[in-house]
Amino acid sequence: xxxxxxxxxxxxxxxxxxxxxxxxxxxxxxxxxxxxxxxxxxxxxxxxxxxxxxxxxxxxxxxxxxxxxxxxxxxxxxxxxxxxxxxxxxxxxxxxxxxxxxxxxxxxxxxxxxxxxxxxxxxxxxxxxxxxxxxxxxxxxxxxxxxxxxxxxxxxxxxxxxxxxxxxxxxxxxxxxxxxxxxxxxxxx
Numbered sequence: 185x186x187x188x189x190x191x192x193x194x195x196x197x198x199x200x201x202x203x204x205x206x207x208x209x210x211x212x213x214x215x216x217x218x219x220x221x222x223x224x225x226x227x228x229x230x231x232x233x234x235x236x237x238x239x240x241x242x243x244x245x246x247x248x249x250x251x252x253x254x255x256x257x258x259x260x261x262x263x264x265x266x267x268x269x270x271x272x273x274x275x276x277x278x279x280x281x282x283x284x285x286x287x288x289x290x291x292x293x294x295x296x297x298x299x300x301x302x303x304x305x306x307x308x309x310x311x312x313x314x315x316x317x318x319x320x321x322x323x324x325x326x327x328x329x330x331x332x333x334x335x336x337x338x339x340x341x342x343x344x345x346x347x348x349x350x351x352x353x354x355x356x357x358x359x360x361x362x363x364x365x366x367x368x369x370x371x372x373x
Contacts, residue, residue: 189369190230190288193217194273194295194302194323196257197235199243199250207296207324208333211256216322216359217294218258223366230264230286233257234279234295237267271304274312289352290315292362294322298333298340306344306354313351318344320358 196217201207221231233253238244244251246267253259268277283291291314295302302323309316320341327333345356357365 188229188287189224189227189290189292190232190283190286191220191224191292192232192234192273192294192305193221193257194234194293194305195236195268195297196233196254196295197244197250198252198254199248200236200296201254202250205326207326208337209321209324213294213322213324214254214256216319218256220292220294220319220322220359220362220366221258221260221263223363224292225260225262227366227369229366229369230288231260231262232264232266232279232282233259234266234268234273234277234301236301237269268301271301272308273301273305274308280312288314290317292317292319294319296324298323298325298337299328300325303340310347310349310352310354315352316344316349316354317362318354318356319362320356322359 201210224231236244237246239246264282266277266279273279291309325333325336328336341356344354347354
């Protein structure tokens with residue numbers, strides 16, 4: 185069976201991008217996500233938006249403005265929308281069954297926040313034997329008490345690049361590297 189790829193876009197929601205929660209390089213990250221999504225669609229590969237659903241917690245309540253995806257994201261009707269309920273996108277969500285249905289074996293991971301939901305999802309996907317490509321400049325986070333956001337991102341890119349995968353593989357590539365790889369795929373398909 186052909187190795188199917190999917191672009192995961194994690195928690196790029198209005199509630200994660202406020203004046204109280206500024207994120208590193210937001211506009212450029214959104215631009216890169218939009219461009220990758222366009223390339224994935226052109227190559228007939230799935231684009232999956234993940235939204236944290238905090239129903240009952242008072243934060244990220246479903247159908248509130250903070251739960252909504254950023255207005256600057258270019259979402260198409262063919263994209264898949266999945267709710268999540270914990271840092272790990274796979275936990276009690278419909279993601280695993282949707283990936284199985286689509287025959288996805290390789291995940292390209294982007295989103296917010298590098299050190300929470302992106303990290304948890306990378307670890308979980310590794311344990312499930314997916315091939316993973318983290319988009320090095322396609323995820324973001326905010327400053328932390330003892331570390332600036334840019335250093336958090338740099339640190340996790342290094343961690344992921346140096347992890348020992350299970351059956352799958354893990355790579356960290358920047359937007360330009362991936363853009364070229366996906367563009368070649370759409371020419372072949």
